[in-house]
Amino acid sequence: MRYPTTIQNLIECFNHLPGIGEKTAERLALSTLNFDEETIQIFAKSLKDVKTKIQKCSRCNNLAEGDLCEICKDDSRDKKVLCVVENPKNIMLFEKLGTFRGYYHVIDGLISPLDGINPEDIHIPQLIERIKKEKIEEVILALKPSVEGETTSLYISKLLSKTNVLVSKIAHGVPLGADMDYVDSLTLELALENRKKISADE
Amino acid sequence: MRYPTTIQNLIECFNHLPGIGEKTAERLALSTLNFDEETIQIFAKSLKDVKTKIQKCSRCNNLAEGDLCEICKDDSRDKKVLCVVENPKNIMLFEKLGTFRGYYHVIDGLISPLDGINPEDIHIPQLIERIKKEKIEEVILALKPSVEGETTSLYISKLLSKTNVLVSKIAHGVPLGADMDYVDSLTLELALENRKKISADE
Numbered sequence: 001m002r003y004p005t006t007i008q009n010l011i012e013c014f015n016h017l018p019g020i021g022e023k024t025a026e027r028l029a030l031s032t033l034n035f036d037e038e039t040i041q042i043f044a045k046s047l048k049d050v051k052t053k054i055q056k057c058s059r060c061n062n063l064a065e066g067d068l069c070e071i072c073k074d075d076s077r078d079k080k081v082l083c084v085v086e087n088p089k090n091i092m093l094f095e096k097l098g099t100f101r102g103y104y105h106v107i108d109g110l111i112s113p114l115d116g117i118n119p120e121d122i123h124i125p126q127l128i129e130r131i132k133k134e135k136i137e138e139v140i141l142a143l144k145p146s147v148e149g150e151t152t153s154l155y156i157s158k159l160l161s162k163t164n165v166l167v168s169k170i171a172h173g174v175p176l177g178a179d180m181d182y183v184d185s186l187t188l189e190l191a192l193e194n195r196k197k198i199s200a201d202e
Numbered sequence: 203m204r205y206p207t208t209i210q211n212l213i214e215c216f217n218h219l220p221g222i223g224e225k226t227a228e229r230l231a232l233s234t235l236n237f238d239e240e241t242i243q244i245f246a247k248s249l250k251d252v253k254t255k256i257q258k259c260s261r262c263n264n265l266a267e268g269d270l271c272e273i274c275k276d277d278s279r280d281k282k283v284l285c286v287v288e289n290p291k292n293i294m295l296f297e298k299l300g301t302f303r304g305y306y307h308v309i310d311g312l313i314s315p316l317d318g319i320n321p322e323d324i325h326i327p328q329l330i331e332r333i334k335k336e337k338i339e340e341v342i343l344a345l346k347p348s349v350e351g352e353t354t355s356l357y358i359s360k361l362l363s364k365t366n367v368l369v370s371k372i373a374h375g376v377p378l379g380a381d382m383d384y385v386d387s388l389t390l391e392l393a394l395e396n397r398k399k400i401s402a403d404e
Contacts, residue, residue, distance in 0.1 A: 002294075002297075003265060003294065004255075004256060004265055004266060004267040004271075004272070005267065006248065006251045006252050006255045006256055006267060007252055007256060007265060009244065009248040009251070010245075010248040010249060010251075010252050013241070013244060013245040013248050013249075016237070016241065016245075017230050017233055017234075018229065018230070018233050019226075019229070020230075024221070026291070026294075027220065027221070028219050028220070028222075029252070030290075030291060031219055031220050032219075032249060032252055032253070033252060033253075033256060033265075035218070035253070037253060039215070039218065040249055040250060040252075040253045041250070042211065042215060043212075043215040043218075043246075043249055044245075044246035044247075044249045044250050045246075046208065046211040046212040046215050047212060047215075047234060047242055047245055047246045047249075048242060048243070048246050049208045049211070049212075050208050050209055050212050050231070050234055050235060050242075051234070051235075051237070051239060051242045053206075053208045054206060054208055054209060054235060063205060063206055063209060063235075064206060065206040065207070065208060069206075070206070088232075089228070089232060092204075092205065092228075095204075
């Protein structure tokens, strides 16, 4: 005896989602029984809409409903600065801060030869082309501090080394509020290496 | 700047599900972008189907696709034994065991005067009627070992005390494999109270 087929199908759908196990899928599927008709309709429609309406921004690869994403459509931002991120989710992190006023470029992955991901498999050629075409003056690399992230940052900076573009990468170190006892040794090493001089007048 | 409206809508839908916070909802919604067309169609259809096709079994309140659930449709089970559970999910727990061959009755809640839930708000009158009508001989109460569960069990057993129906409730005690150090004192008290004599011949 299992659940009726309809419920069983829905459980399997939820089970497809990342990080949702069998038990959670069961709980989520059963909880939809208590949703009202309208919520269910919206839920089903949103699922289909996301698949049909959402595409990659033709300029920066961010998620977009039309040809360009909301950020690329915004003409008031600083056209000379470009922040390179791994995925669209990372853009949201910066946008929540609200302090960065340049544009973004999503490269959709990181170089990882072991996984067979080479520079041409992610949007690095497109990035370089855009930098030249749009006459970008500053590129900020905001990639994950992992082997793959560092490799990708290094690769991009080498490609741009012969140009006049200023390339920087976001700082890695001890996060604010962290308990020193729990900071891993690699982070601590980086934090020590990138120490900053304190001037008395500040 | 937020996600495109379509994605924002889907995030809100996932956020509606129990135990799914904002961050998880965001992760789940974005993950559906990688689903293929067919999976999305099935997901959306299942959601709507569950709402339209699933109803309560007219006999036992289990989830059913027609008038009767799969268990009530099965004529080969023991018609004299009825197991009383709180919700349809609990039926699945017993069915996974595969050893219980009687029928079930879902009461859809537990008596809780503090929350304004009285015996007539859950399916207790319907349960008593069914027991009489179907000439049930044994009732097994499999409700949660909480104040509400115990109250409900006691209430049902009192209602049946003047009949010839044999009423029992599932045993509460130390679960198998549990570390004695971590068993709470109430469970231990119950386990001590319900101790079982060991006969040497067994």
